[in-house]
Amino acid sequence: MAKKATGQARYWLMKSEPNAYSIDDLAKEKKQTTFWDGVRNYQARNMLRDDIKVGDHVFFYHSNAKPMAIVGTAKVVKSGYADHTAFDKNEKHFDPKSDADNPTWYMVDIQLIQKYETPVTRDELKAEPKLEGMVLLQKGSRLSVQPVTAAEWKIIHKLAGVKP
DNA sequence: GCCAACGTTGGC
DNA sequence: GCCAACGTTGGC
Numbered sequence: 001m002a003k004k005a006t007g008q009a010r011y012w013l014m015k016s017e018p019n020a021y022s023i024d025d026l027a028k029e030k031k032q033t034t035f036w037d038g039v040r041n042y043q044a045r046n047m048l049r050d051d052i053k054v055g056d057h058v059f060f061y062h063s064n065a066k067p068m069a070i071v072g073t074a075k076v077v078k079s080g081y082a083d084h085t086a087f088d089k090n091e092k093h094f095d096p097k098s099d100a101d102n103p104t105w106y107m108v109d110i111q112l113i114q115k116y117e118t119p120v121t122r123d124e125l126k127a128e129p130k131l132e133g134m135v136l137l138q139k140g141s142r143l144s145v146q147p148v149t150a151a152e153w154k155i156i157h158k159l160a161g162v163k164p
Numbered sequence: 165g166c167c168a169a170c171g172t173t174g175g176c
Numbered sequence: 177g178c179c180a181a182c183g184t185t186g187g188c
Contacts, residue, residue, distance in 0.1 A: 015173095068175075139175095140175095142174070
């Protein structure tokens with residue numbers, strides 16, 4: 001598990017199915033900011049609650065899509081707080097066991113930094129030997145929020161042909 | 165506390 | 177559409 005914040009910039013990757021929520025949806029939001037709700041996995045929850053801090057940077061990844069790709073970047077503008085969608089039974093990710101006084105699930109707010117003109121596809125990521133260790137590319141990796149190293153952040157921007 | 169059954173994720 | 181890899185649930 002990730003260490004506590006040390007103050008230096010840190011990097012993450014968040015997955016979304018574009019039919020559910022795409023980077024274009026984020027681009028259309030007021031202030032291009034949204035809350036990242038609906039994470040219902042404890043490992044990811046721990047990162048949202050404990051590790052992801054304001055100013056951290058995030059890759060926006062489209063899963064189950066054509067193409068599967070990193071499509072842009074965002075930054076964290078609000079650190080972990082209760083995911084209120086867990087308390088609303090009309091919400092898809094309603095969790096009757098989550099208690100508003102002691103929330104089970106957390107979310108953060110992110111703001112768009114840039115949408116890549118050319119997404120970096122999963123195939124391109126796989127073709128880059130230096131990215132072998134990426135959590136995203138590990139077999140069976142299903143974490144919807146995952147850490148990214150500074151080196152990976154740099155390499156992927158190079159592949160995208162843009163500055164971080 | 166074990167583990168089989170089940171549901172989900174998400175690449176292929 | 178398929179299915180492997182996970183995570184969760186619940187009976188025992």
